[in-house]
Amino acid sequence: MKTLLLSLVATTALAGCAANTAPVETAAPAVETPTETAAATPAMPKPQIGTFGFDKAGMDESVLPGDNFYSFANGTWAKNTAIPADKSNYGMFTVLDDLSRERTRTLIEEQSKDSNSRIGQTFASFMDTASIEAKGLAPFQPWLGQIKGLNSKAGLPALYAAAMRNGVGTPFAGYVGQDDKQPDQYIFSMSQSGLGMPDRDYYLKNDAKLAETKAKYLAHLTNVLNLAGEPNAAARAKAIVDFETKIADASWTRVDSRDATKTYNKMSLAQLSKMAPGFDFAALVRGTGAQNVSDVLVAQPSAFTKIAGLIRSAPLGVLKDQLMVRSLDAYAPFLPSAFDKEQFSFYGTTLGGTPQQEERWKRGVDFTVGVLGDDVSQLYVQRYFPPETKAAADQLVKNVIAAMDRRIDTLQWMAPETKVKAHAKLAAFTPKIGYPDRWRDMSGLQIDRSDLLGNAMRSNNFDYAYNINKLGKPLYKWEWGMTPMTVNAYAxxxxxxxxFPAAILQPPFFDPNADPAVNYGGIGAVIGHELSHHFDDQGAKYDRDGRLTDWWTTADVAAFNSRLDALGKQYDAYEPLPGMHVQGKLTMGENVADLAGLSVAHDAYLASLGGQPAPTIDGTTGDQRFYLGWAQVWRRNYREANLRQRLLTDPHSPSEQRGNIVRNMDPWYPAFNVQPGQKLYLTPTQRVRIW
Structure with missing residues (x-):
């Protein structure tokens, strides 16, 4: 499934266990989170935040909106809000994520009262730390023994396939997804992998901070091997890092890897083996359980050629050691605490800057949802997602889609014949709100209260087999890529x-009792964002049937690209950390979606007024409340390490830059009296207008 996600909490998720999010006291509460028993006054319903849905106390009115709109709207909140010790960043997404997990915990603990509940058994297996410590590494030895027992590279493809089924990373990733040029069919897809750090830049870039991280990674691998009782740990760890550095050098950049055209490379298995000789890809594919595979999609062909060569020349022991440490890290949350703490020390603290690991119950909730997501989801939506919220969100989506439809007609740079096709694509959209209309059957997954590691391994194998078994079948159009408890959205x-999962359809994104301007600036712009992804620099390459194809005129493409270039240069100029800029090309899709989504949402808001002027509320105009609603959802403070990692790897720009996208919107200028000379001011000809 090809998705582009709205930016969320950065996590280090391994073997189904999501990373660290938990609240501590902050100087000022970000959101008045609802209690389960709170009741609004029927006669005069109040928004949950402030007088009209926006937290005015979080503003910093000493900052001119035209100098930094994000700080104007959120500066006092940012100054007074501490990042909890077990978070790498903290903002509106994390506030709702905390709420979602508290609610899910309640549901799981209710299930735990029933000794026959698979949900309760899964959670209990994770919480039984005494049993985990008593068993030590013994439950994992069969898999480690399989790795150690490999005595020839001829068996490597089958071992890598077993690792994929177990949820362990290898130099190649394989999965089943849609064929971009035949979207009514599934196909086996492959992409580069093999790095233990988040990006090739961590291995290759000449940067003091990254060099320090690489040294800590070497120390981490040494520690893991020592914990596993392996001799010569330091030398073996160095050999792994040296091997991965070569893989990093062979790998495509993230910018190239997000290009849908460059990464569509369909070939037969025979062609792949010829292109990347010395590695038996047919044996790898067979080992995953995939049957009768003739053609595959290869995302980064040149990387496959080079990585296959690296595998040919690498000592077998290094390849086995890499797979062993990757396995121990992947399953660290289910192993004795020494492995768990070591894994968090590097991936949580070194990479994310998070000083403290979250409470185990929170990780237990994440594990339970990761194993039995649809079973837990059904309980969640029954209790926490009322039909009225779904109906209101449905209507908002329709209004935003209608605004986008009208907006297409106003485009001066697009040819009339292309506009017809764009309208047709918009009409073909399927919005999914709240939760799926059918649930996946999880009854075939074996759960054992006394076998945490087994539950984790069986879950990974169960999920991988589910994915592989899509081959040759009709599309699972009902399927979702997120649970309803997820505070996110995707295209x-x-x-x-x-x-749009249920959990994002709450304040500050959406509140039925808030002023409509705030809702349109919040969830309306999120809806517009995801809608606009289908018309961003990559999504626009797909037609009304979801097919990767050329459906624009040459002049359309040229006009579109000139606007993309201007937006890219705007973001390239931002420097959130000294010497580290936003990557305009890496973040292009999200920046386009922010710009277009906010523009479309504003049109939808104006249309909702029915030709009447917006009321003044608490001294604010409708347009002011709309843009403040947008800025409020991006409130977020980062730890430096987390922000550094995001700037290298995240296709989303940091929150401040996302909030300040308003500088490209004409109505924002009179709304806040933005004048020439102010830092965000752009002349009308400098403002980027795309959709």
Whole structure:
């Protein structure tokens, strides 16, 4: 499934266990989170935040909106809000994520009262730390023994396939997804992998901070091997890092890897083996359980050629050691605490800057949802997602889609014949709101209260087999890529759909009792964002059927690209950390979606007024409340290490730059009296207008 996600909490998720989010006291509460028993006054319903849905106390009115709109709207909140010790960043997404997990914990603990509940058994297996410590590494030895027992590279493809089924990373990743040029069919897809750090830059870039991180990674691998009782740990760890550095050098950049055109390379297995000789890809594919595979999609062909060569020349022991440490890190949350703490020390603290690991119950909730997501989801939506919220969100989506439809007609740079096709694509959209209309059957997954590691391994194998078994079947159009408890949203190009889980449809994004301007600036712009992804620099390559194809005129493409270049240069100039800029090309899709989504949402808001002027509320105009609603959802403080990692790897710009996208919107200028000379001011000809 090809998706582009709305930016969320950065996590280090391994073997189904999501990373660290937990609240501590902050100087000022970000959101008045609802209690389960709170009741609004029927006669005069109040928004949950402030007088109209926006937290005015969080503003810093000493900052001119035209100098830094994000700080104007959020500066006092940012100054007074501490990042909890077990978070790498903290903001509106994390506030709702905390709420979602508290609610899910309640549901799971209720299930735990029933000794026959698979949900309760899964959670209990994770919480039984005494049993985990008593068993030590013994439950994992069969898999480690399989790795150690490999005595020839001829068996490596089958071992890598077993690792994929177990949820352990290898130099190649393989999965089943839609064929971008035949979107009514599934195909086996492959992409580069093999790095233990987040990006090739961590291995290759000449940067003091990254060099320090690489040294700590070497120390981490040494520690893991020592914990596993392996001799010569330091030398073996160095050999792994040296091997991965070569893989990093062979790998494509993230910018190239997000290009849908460059990464569509369909070939037969025979062609792949010829292109990347010395590695038996047919044996790898067979080992995953995939049957009768003739053609595959290869995302980064030149990387495959080079990585296959590196595998040919590497000592077998290094390849086995890499797979062993990757396995121990992947399953660290289910192993004795020494492995768990070591894994968190590097991936949580070194990479994310998070000083403290979250409470185990929170990780237990994440594990339970990761194993039995649809079973837990059904309980969640029954209790926490009322039909009225779904109906209101449905209507908002329709209003935003209608605004986008009208907006297409106003484009001066697009040819009339292309506009017809754009309208047709918009009409083909499937919005998914709240939760799926059918649930996956999880009854075939074996759960054992006394076998945490087994539950984790069986879950990974169960999920991988579910994915592989899609081959040759009709598309699972009902399927979701997120649970309803997820505070996020996404666009799926191949399915021509936009998806909004239940948990994001709450304040500050959406509140039925808030002023409509705030809702349109919040969830309305999120809806517009996901909708616009289908018309961003990559999504626009897919037609009304979800097919990767050329459906624009040459002049359309040229005009579109000139606007993209201008937006890219605007973001390239931002420097959130000294010497580290936003990557305009890496973040292009999200920046386009922010710009277009906010523009479309503003049109939808104006249309909702029915030709009447917006009321003044608490001294604010409708346009002011709309843009403040947008800025409020991006409130977020980062730890430096987390922000550094995001600037290297995240296709989303940091929150401040996302909030300040307003500088490209004409109505924002009179709304806040933005004048020439102020830092965000752009002349009308400098403002980027795309959709």
């Amino acid at each position: 799926n190009f191949g399915m021509v759909e936009i998806v």
